[in-house]
Amino acid sequence: MDIDGVLYVGDAPVAGARETLAFLEEREVPFRFVSNTTRRSRRSIAERLAGLGYRIPADLIVTSPVAAVARMRERGQRRCFLLTTGDVREDFEQEGIAVAEEDVDVVIVGDAGENFTYDRMNAAFRLLENGAELVALEKDRYWMGGDGLMLSAGPFVAGLxxxxxxxxxxxxxxxxxxxxxALREMGVSPDGAAMIGDDIFTDVGGAQAAGLAGILVKTGKYREEVVRRSGVTPDLVIESLAALPEYL
Known part of the structure; x- marks a missing residue:
């Protein structure tokens, strides 16, 4: 399951979502939360969800920063330039990855919000010109904030x-x-799993390309006209996560 737009929208939990998670737990259906959210560390994501009434351990949350750390460690890389916001650098530093401004192995870009300044983008560009690799924590086009649609990291990654x-x-x-x-953590194969999200491209299309079923919820960033033009056909479309038990 995605988090932003599926479990909550803005600062409000999605009605009935907590009951669906309880339903899955009672029936011992394994699940993980796979998030492109890059403004928070995995620990603080769990804390925010707790504030919204969810009891979700941090180890059930699979994030792209955690995946980026694993990638760097596998390749023996220890220094990165981090173009993000919030406390996500915690996921890197606690694993021994230095966040630096020069002599880096990798330029890592997430949703940096107001940190997407000309100076920061230009610094990232110069590091790439000097041989650093470019890693995108996500490449979403936009997300649904509390006051409307917001640009995500994708447009800035494309610029770099x-x-x-x-x-x-x-x-x-x-x-x-x-x-x-996420599938390895659950011990299931792609054909025995489904991805639930509000993004027709990254959630549904991405999951289908990986062999999973793709379920689209009509919460969060869902827009009917975007789905119609996407060329992606969800395996199932539901009003919200609250409706999932009807189909299991």
Missing amino acids: EYAAGVRAEVMGKPSQAFFAL
Whole structure:
């Protein structure tokens, strides 16, 4: 399951979502939360969900920063330039990855919000020109904030790709490796799992490309006209996560 737009929208929990999670737990249906949210560490995501009435342990949350840390450690990389906001750097530093401004192995871009300034983008561009690799924690186009649609990291990643003539490796959805990470934790195969999200491209399309069923909820960023133009056909469309038990 996605988190933002599925469990909550803005600062409000989705009605009936907590009951659906209880339903799954009672029937011992395994689940994980796979999120492209890059403004918070995995720990603070769990804390925020607790504030919304959800009791979700941090180890059930699979995030793209955690995947990026694993990627760097596998390749023996120890220094990164981090273009994000919030406390997400905690996920890197607690695993021994130095967040630096120069001599880095990787430029890592998430949803940086107001930190997407010309100076920060230009600093990232120069590091890429000097040989650093480009990693996108997510490449979503936009997300639903409390006061309307908000630009996500995707447009800024695309700008860096264009300027530096490189291609970003995407850590979060719709990366097949990212879905595979969550599946391994649950011990299930793609054909025995479904992804539930509000993004027709990264959630539904990405999941289907990885061999999972894709379920689209009409909460969060859902827009009928976007779905109609997407070329992606969900396996199921439901009003919200609250409706899921009807189909299990």
